[in-house]
Amino acid sequence: MVERRKPIKVNEAITKVMEFAKPGNCYQVPIEDSYGHFLSEDLIADHHVPPFDRSPYDGFAIRSEDTITASSSNPIRFEVVGEIGAGSVFEGIVNHMQAVRIMTGAQVPKDCDAVVMFEVVQEESMEGKSYIQLKRKVHKGDNISFTGEDTEKGTPLVPKGTYINPGVVALLATFGYKYVPVSIKPKVGIIATGSELLGLDEPMQPGKIRNSNAYMIHSQIKRAGGEPIYFGQFSDELETCYNQVNDALEKVDILITTGGVSVGDYDYLPAIYEKLGANVLFNKIGMRPGSVTTVAELDGKLLFGLSGNPSACYVGFELFTRPVIRTYLHANNPFSKKETAILGSDFPKPNPFDRFVRGHLSFHDGQLIATPVGLDKSNVVSSLAGANVLIVLPGGTRGYKEGMEVSVILLEDQEGTTMEKFMTTDVNSRRSRRKHG
Amino acid sequence: MVERRKPIKVNEAITKVMEFAKPGNCYQVPIEDSYGHFLSEDLIADHHVPPFDRSPYDGFAIRSEDTITASSSNPIRFEVVGEIGAGSVFEGIVNHMQAVRIMTGAQVPKDCDAVVMFEVVQEESMEGKSYIQLKRKVHKGDNISFTGEDTEKGTPLVPKGTYINPGVVALLATFGYKYVPVSIKPKVGIIATGSELLGLDEPMQPGKIRNSNAYMIHSQIKRAGGEPIYFGQFSDELETCYNQVNDALEKVDILITTGGVSVGDYDYLPAIYEKLGANVLFNKIGMRPGSVTTVAELDGKLLFGLSGNPSACYVGFELFTRPVIRTYLHANNPFSKKETAILGSDFPKPNPFDRFVRGHLSFHDGQLIATPVGLDKSNVVSSLAGANVLIVLPGGTRGYKEGMEVSVILLEDQEGTTMEKFMTTDVNSRRSRRKHG
Structure with a gap:
């Protein structure tokens, strides 16, 4: 007889997994x-920052009080008594009607309180001395970046x-x-299961497909910030499989298997979890794709049994594994950012389960538009290439129409969000808006 | 006398640089x-894809015509004549009222045209034979993923x-x-100039600052997809500097210098370009920050003379160097994506030049909101940490108010856009919209 599994809600599954998520070490x-x-x-x-009063321009450091009478009809003259390159310090004294040539980034002499830019003065030279002529009044602090103006110590x-x-x-x-x-990046192991899987360099054979999930997950782990370790494909023999999982577990912080979690005759994972004595947190989720996603825990290590179906595998990783990896990395916001967008095309087929549809997020006139990519079947690989969001369509008896507000999970985002915010939907009602509203 | 430089427009500068951008080799x-x-x-x-008609579920493959009379009051019985695991092929014949047990991903036998899931049948066993009972009509093609349904060959x-x-x-x-x-990733060299620069492990000294630009550019090159090579800091001596640039140029595809391009007394780059015989494309741009950004070309290699000011250096890289790196990488869309957003706070100070303000893009109710981060001075380092966009504020005599539409350049985006789209502003008018409109 076939085992009947009771599906749990997506948020309940996330909560169960995150109880075992923990931060890793540092280096x-x-x-x-x-x-x-x-x-x-x-x-x-x-x-x-700046660590001293500095000049943001090339120019001349002066005392602003000397410029009170300056105007285009009354140009005033300063004697240039020195020069400061960036990184050097003027050690002398700057007196009344004197100036110091100063380069961008250099420290303003202690007697000066303003800088005038090269462009606004006229340089002159008389009897071996240098002068500048200024035709405008300058205020105290002009063209000075003050100590601590950007950032104060502490x-x-x-x-x-x-x-x-x-x-x-x-x-x-x-x-x-x-x-x-x-x-430290968590070591995340990958084991692929499925006797239908061909290696990438094997020719196609009747009934067989190439092993795409392992490599897809490999790069999803990298994107999430983990260090992937691929242990290869499972044997067809239960005892050998068990030993493979057991060996891999010793070498990783998190273990992912793809396939083998369903209720089919060759789905060994349930038996392996039992033999390991692992605590199975759940083995069915009320979601599409990825309903067979199974997560178990053994001695504090999480074992993710993702679906063998490419899209279900992809979605299961992003929803459940990614936040565990980001928590290990001490991320403040381990979950992918979730935002509200306008649905860019109709999605008429209702589904009793929550759906996570690969979509492409674009912007029109300052508004977020999310459009499903490709067909919506869980075995569709090609739609994944263009996806930069998962469109969240809560389960129910109605379909979704273009212009409705939906939540989207951003796949390429690095800022992230908290578990609380991730589990709360931003969409209060299914109100409809014009696409380019 | 100070050299007077004529500023060119940002788009003109981009066009001049991109004339020398070229794709690199592959491996x-x-x-x-x-x-x-x-x-x-x-x-x-x-x-x-799929390469054959496959079952997307665990179940039984049957001939749909056999189910025409099936109903809950008239359950029909199939004899189970075989079993197919994923990856194996059923070689036998499936006759009238016969079924084959089939696992997810397995090839559907050639005589069958539908799959019924485990969950909808009742399994029975009589006299050593296996049977299933079905209480509903099944249509041709039900639960079959057909050959090429996802993707056709070619x-x-x-x-x-x-x-x-x-x-x-x-x-x-x-x-x-x-x-x-x-x-192949382009090798992008970095040389830092400025005698005010301290190494990261040197203690702070009067008049000096630490060399942050080189490391910032190092990671900007990585983000853009290039391979950074840091050649260290310039000597204070012109001849040595010239040799450093000359040596570095031989080892890289693109060379970036930070600082030394202004009209200050220690700004050696103009003299070095001249001595190299490099073709200076421009040395002043009508923009803030980064007006001193200089780009030269020598034997088809581009030399980016970025400002020594951290923010100006950052902006100069993103506007001019990044698209050259992405072009080298054969990117379809070498420019950073530019979108329309609503300005999230006032920006009252007018400026005759086009400004590129570090901002943070967030989403509210499906709409893009861009808010300037930190102070807007070109020496402000701290504002860069939170920035994920550059807010484009075209030069003019007016300031900008919260709620206005502005263009933003997305800094973390991988999809990119074309030069044509990048140079066209999406914002047709300065119309104002409610922030959460």
């Missing part, structure tokens, strides 16, 4: 390698758990992080 | 390493120049690409 990488990692400590300013700038983008790298460099504290 | 990477690369050949389906699936995401990897695996043809 230091050279700043050149830090891009794309997650910061494992808060980044705090260790000095003021300011927390970037919180722990932030994805390191080029702007974060600029901050790390500014504050002297030659080495950067980052989260 | 093959193992599929496991292909994520994040750019495809250098079209991906064409080399077989039908279909171009992913065009050359596409960024390889996990969905593309799935397709590559499906079509047997154990090795993937991808574009």
Whole structure:
């Protein structure tokens, strides 16, 4: 007899999985390698920025009080008594009606309180001395970037758990992080199951298909921030399979299998979970695709039994595995960002289960439009290539029409969101809006 | 006397640079390493998907004509004459009132034209034979994924120049690409100039700042898809600088210098370009920040003289260098995507020049909202960390108000756009809209 499984809700499944998600350890990488990692400590300013009153332009540092009478009909003349390149300091004194030539980024002499740009003065030279002529009044502080104006010492700038983008790298460099504290990437194992699977270099055979899931998951793990380890394909023999899972588990932080979780005669995973003594959190979810997605836990390690169906496998990973990987990375917002968009085409077929449809998000006139890509069958591979969102269509008795508001899960986003926000739908009602409203 | 430079328009500068942008060579990477690369050949389906009529579920393959009279009051019985696991083929004949047990993914026997799921039949066993009872009529083609239904052989699936995401990897695996043809990443050299720059492990000194630009650009090059090579900091001596640039040029496809392009006394780059015999495309752009951005060309190689100011350096890279890198990678859409968003806060100060303000793009109720981050001074480093867009504020005599439509350049986007679309502003008028309109 076929086992009858009771499906649980998607949010319930997420909650069960996340109870076992935990942050991993940290290490230091050279700043050149830090891009794309997650910061494992808060980044705090260790000095003021700028660290001194600096000139943002090439020009002349002067005392603003000397310019009170300057005008186009009354040009005033300053003697140029020195010159400061960026990185050097003017040690002398600047007196009444004197100026110092100053380069961008250099420290303003302590007697000066304004900088005039090269372009607004006339340079002159007389009897071996240099002068500038100025035809306008200058205010105290003009063209000076003051100490701490950008960032004061002690300011927390970037919180722990932030994805390191080029702007974060600029901050790390500014504050002297030659080495950067980052989260260790979790090792995520992949085992493919299915005697119908051919290796990529094998010729096509009747009844067989190539093993696309393992490589797809491999790159999904990379995108999520994990380190994929591919253990190859399962044997057809239960005992050997068991040993393969057992061996792999010792080498990874998270284990993913693809296929073999259904109720078919060759679906060994349920028997393997039992033999391992693993705690099966659920083995059926009220969703399409991916209803057979199974998650088990053994000694705190999570085993993701994803569907053998490419789209179901893809969706199962993004919904359940990705946030576990991001939690391991200390991400503040381990879940993919969920936003409201306008459905870009009709989706007339109703379904009692929540659906996650591969879609393409585009922008029209400042508004988000999500359009399903390709056919909506769980075995459709080609639709995945163009997908940058999953369109969430809650289960029910009605179909969906172009112009309706729907939630979308952003697949390429790095900012992420919290579990609470992810599990709350942004769409309060199924109100309809014009597509380009 | 100070050299007076004539600023050119941003679009004119882009056009001049792109005349020298050219695609690079290609090579093959193992599929496991292909994520994040750019495809250098079209991906064409080399077989039908599915390659045969397959069962998308576990169940029984039958002949639909045998079910015409089936109903709950008239259950009909099939003899189960065989079993097919995924990957194997049923070689026998299926006669009238016979069924074959079939697993998900297996090939449907040639005599059958429908599959019934386990859940809808009752299994029975009598005198050593297996039977199923069915209480409903089944239609021809029910629960069969037909040959070529997803993708027909010969279909171009992913065009050359596409960024390889996990969905593309799935397709590559499906079509047997154990090795993937991808574009070679351009080698992009970085030389930092400025005697005010401290190494990251040096203590702070009066008048000096740490060298953040080199590391920021290093990660911007990675994000753009290039391979950064850092040549260190410039000497203070012109002849040595010249030799450094000359040596670096031999080792790279594109060379970036930061700082030294202004009209200050220690700005050596103009002299170096002259000594190299490089063709200076422009040395002043009517934009803020980054007006001193200079681009030169020598024997077909581009030399980007970016500003020493962190924000100006960042913006100069994204506007001018990134599309050159993406063109080298054979990207279809080498420019960053430009979209219309609603300005999320006032920006009252008018500026005669086009501005590119670091901003954060968020979504509210399906609409794009762009909010400037941090202060808007070109020396502000901290605002870069939170930036995911550049807000484009065309030059003029008016400021900008919350609710106005503006163009934004998406910094983390991989889809990109064409030069033509990038240079066209989406915003036809400065009409104002309600923020959450």
